[in-house]
Amino acid sequence: MSNGKDANAEQNSSSQMTLKESLDECMEAMDLFLNNHFSESLERLRPRVNESMYHALIYATVLEMQAMMTFQHDDISNAGNTMKSAQEVCQRFRRKSPVMGNKSGGESLTEEQLHAEVCYAECQLQRAALTFLQDENMVSFIKGGIKVRNSYLIYKELHSFIKSQSCLKGPSHLHLEGGISFGIGAFNLTLSLFPPRILKVLEFAGFSGDKEYGLSLLRNGATGMNLRSMLCALLLLCYYTFLTFILGTGEGEVADAESLLIPFRLRYPRGAIFLFFAGRIEEIKGNIDEAVELFEDGCKAQQAWKQFHHMCYWELMWCFTYKRAWKMAYFYADLLSQESRWSKAMYIYMKAAYLSMLPKDEARPFGEDEVELFRKVRIFKQKIAGKSPPTEKFAIRKAKRYRGPSPARLPVPVLEMMYMWNGFSMISKRPELTEGMMQTLMEAEGSLLESPENEYTLDDRCVIHLLKGLCLKNQGLLQEAEECFNTVISSEKKIRFDHYLVPNTLVELSLLYIHQGRRDKAIKLLHKAKHNYKEYSMESRTQFRVHAALAKLKAEHGEEEES
Structure with a gap:
């Protein structure tokens, strides 16, 4: 032509x-x-x-x-x-x-x-x-x-x-x-x-x-x-x-995604975009090793767009998190902190979080120190169009605890952030992964009981209860899960910093009720979460999830959702 x-x-x-x-x-x-x-x-x-x-x-x-x-x-x-x-x-x-x-x-x-x-x-x-x-x-x-x-x-x-x-x-x-x-x-x-x-x-x-x-x-x-x-x-x-994970109720439509991807994988076997989604599908199914392989392939498939690698690194970081391979996850957070400009504060926070999960006496990679890293988080705060992303604000707020001369340790910062990205539904298909997370939570709970109390103790206990509730739900121990969630909800008046806990726990408890067919109770809790709480961390994300749960109930019963 x-x-x-x-x-x-x-x-x-x-x-x-x-x-x-x-x-x-x-x-x-x-x-x-x-x-x-x-x-x-x-x-x-x-x-x-x-x-x-x-x-x-x-x-x-x-x-x-x-x-x-x-x-x-x-x-x-x-x-x-x-x-x-x-x-x-x-x-x-x-x-x-x-x-x-x-x-x-x-x-x-x-x-x-x-x-x-x-x-x-x-x-x-x-x-x-x-x-x-x-x-x-x-x-x-x-x-x-x-x-x-x-x-x-x-x-x-x-x-x-x-x-x-x-x-x-x-x-x-x-x-x-x-x-x-x-x-x-x-x-x-x-x-x-x-x-x-x-x-x-x-x-x-x-x-x-x-x-x-x-x-x-x-x-x-x-x-x-x-x-x-x-x-x-x-x-x-x-x-x-x-x-469906980040703004929904966390039940990815895996079969639909798989059938959609097949013809594209055949036509573009080395297409980095499709390798990435194939990895994500395996991750949702709980096939973490297969996912890791696909994300690594996605990185090898092309060198022109480094940003593609960053998307894969982010997923690889979470894959190793689910396996509790803290050092490997730290390695990907470190790569991101050096190469990606999406949210430096978030990456530095995750690096610090992974190091804080290692035993006290274990050598830190590159001789880095989590307390120093936590203190640096706020330096990297960015403004996209005059605002910093909600996940970044959350990380900065959490890292505040390390500023003073005697830092108050975060009990399970990695698992808490994993919750924000709905990672507990990712491991729900793999009992051994949930079992591992439960073990980490029990250890954190133990050391919290042994430590002298401080202004954060009650909030920290509530974080652990929320996450334990999610693990118990994954394990099918619904009665025990409900008890954990109720412990958080009944501590509402005493929570001092983590105001996101109660509205999110209400959402989790309502999802548990939906699972049990206790529809009216679920709706009541969702409306409470929707109307009674304002100005807490990651609020818009929680509101999207409330809406998704209500819409799901409405679709099952063909009823109108009130605004």
Whole structure:
């Protein structure tokens, strides 16, 4: 394909060939990306980012994926600016008078103009995602929410238009359909995760996404051969293997994730992205050694994007945590603290936490000292868009105890952070792993009883009770688990620092009740967790989990969830 011919085709932008050519070239670029040829993929797209809406969109999408992996402020704002330029390119191809909201809707649009609508909406959607990524607080939800609303309305109208009789299917209709499936699917799935309170603030009052509908559209999109199938697949894999854990009730949809991954693993056997998700699936199943092997393979598969390695290191750190191989886990936290800029404070905290799990007399790797490391945590506090991430705030608050001349030791900092990332549901399939954690907790409880009491003692006991409750639940000892949880809840008035404990314990106890079929009791506790506690560590994460549990109960009984 000569560039001269391309330029002419671009000028005659209504010629059908151009749209098809653009889509074909973008499909090739996606293929390169999935085969770990990241820079070649960008090279293929770059020459036409100012003249082709699809080149602009996919180029910006690749940069956004990179930003999502690095979490680095520069990458995030660079991706945001590129996505904004892509949106301007799409705008040039849209019909000048407002189409959407028009009685005739999409009927009077050329095929190219329909594609422009979809690409424009997708740029807005991805810009909103970047706004959320920068910050978990309400202001960015609202800023992103305005973009989201506009984007959603375009998708909605396009969706009803392509379902109508008057929609003539052009040669690139499959790609158009894929784009709309991705948009409507992403909306329904994502909004179904949000608590009603946040939806109201986003002015999506009365709209709660239909999770099952969203998932079905994304599944259809992921199995088709169109430009968005990879995006549909990645969003589903993130949902199945991460979001259900971090923002949900911790039951990853493993079978769905596995069947989705099979064709991609066959097509891209060395594709680092797919090796990573395959590792994550094994981790969820409790096959920790298999997971370690896949994450290590993911690192070996490519050297171009170090950020990929960091995602694998983070998972490897947790895999060794589940096995209580503290020194190996420390090694990965150390690598991250040197190479990744996502959250230095978090990595330094984890290094200190792993060292503090070793016996007092055992030599420390690199001669490092946990007390010194804990004292350094706050130095690395960062502000992403003026805010530091909630997990980082949590680590800084915990490390405060080491500031004075006689530090008050944290009893099980690694296990407490593991809880924050829902690691106890990861080991639930492997009795010996839970057994090991229980042993660590019993030892910590023993040394806490032997130590002189201080202002933190009661909080520390409650942390241990919460985590013991999770282990007992994994072991099927539900009565004992319930007793542990109730001990925490009844200490509410005496807890001085760890105010996150009671709302989270209420959530865990309610999940135990759901498991036992004690539905009404569960609902009561969830409403208490939702309405009675404010301003505690990682609050938005807990609220998402409360919403997920209530939504689960509602789906099982077909009832409305109150806001």
